[in-house]
Amino acid sequence: MPQTSQSARPSPVVFLVAAVVAGQAIALIVNAILTFIDPNSQELPGVAIFFLGFLYVLGAIWLFAAARGVYQGKAWPRGALVVAEVLAVIVSFTFFQLGDVVLGASLLISGGIVLIGLFTPALNGHLVQRRSREQD
Numbered sequence: 707m708p709q710t711s712q713s714a715r716p717s718p719v720v721f722l723v724a725a726v727v728a729g730q731a732i733a734l735i736v737n738a739i740l741t742f743i744d745p746n747s748q749e750l751p752g753v754a755i756f757f758l759g760f761l762y763v764l765g766a767i768w769l770f771a772a773a774r775g776v777y778q779g780k781a782w783p784r785g786a787l788v789v790a791e792v793l794a795v796i797v798s799f800t801f802f803q804l805g806d807v808v809l810g811a812s813l814l815i816s817g818g819i820v821l822i823g824l825f826t827p828a829l830n831g832h833l834v835q836r837r838s839r840e841q842d
Contacts (some may be wrong), residue, residue: 716777717828724777726816726823727787730794731769738762748788765790779832791817791824 738759741747747755769790775783794817801810823829 709774716779716832717825719828720777720832723787723820723823723829726819727769727773727776730816731766731773734762734766734769738766742833757767776829779835781833784833785825787820791820795821 718729741755741762743758747758750758761797768786772783772786773788776787794813798813801807801813
């Protein structure tokens with residue numbers, strides 16, 4: 707019986723993946739705010755600034771929902787996060803080519819952590835545990 711109480715608590719990998727994804731969502735919110743207040747972005751038309759900010763906020767909402775889903779042991783965030791993190795890794799190479807090593811490295815490292823974490827046995831066990839509890 708003590709094993710069930712211990713297994714009900716998510717593993718550190720689950721916390722790590724959820725925290726990194728939530729951190730990425732926070733970064734998108736910061737980007738949205740900077741898009742509206744940065745003087746360099748004022749060169750864009752107003753509609754473009756609004757649409758870019760809207761996309762950042764929409765992406766942040768999506769990532770927050772995926773982080774919550776991973777923490778709760780739902781299966782749907784895995785596919786969504788694979789797509790988002792592969793895109794983050796691809797975009798990181800663009801930042802490396804532009805000379806922005808810090809941003810490129812942060813995207814590459816955070817994307818890699820999430821991609822690797824999504825397929826660890828601990829996270830797989832968390833998802834399987836969740837499904838077996840729902841079937842009982």
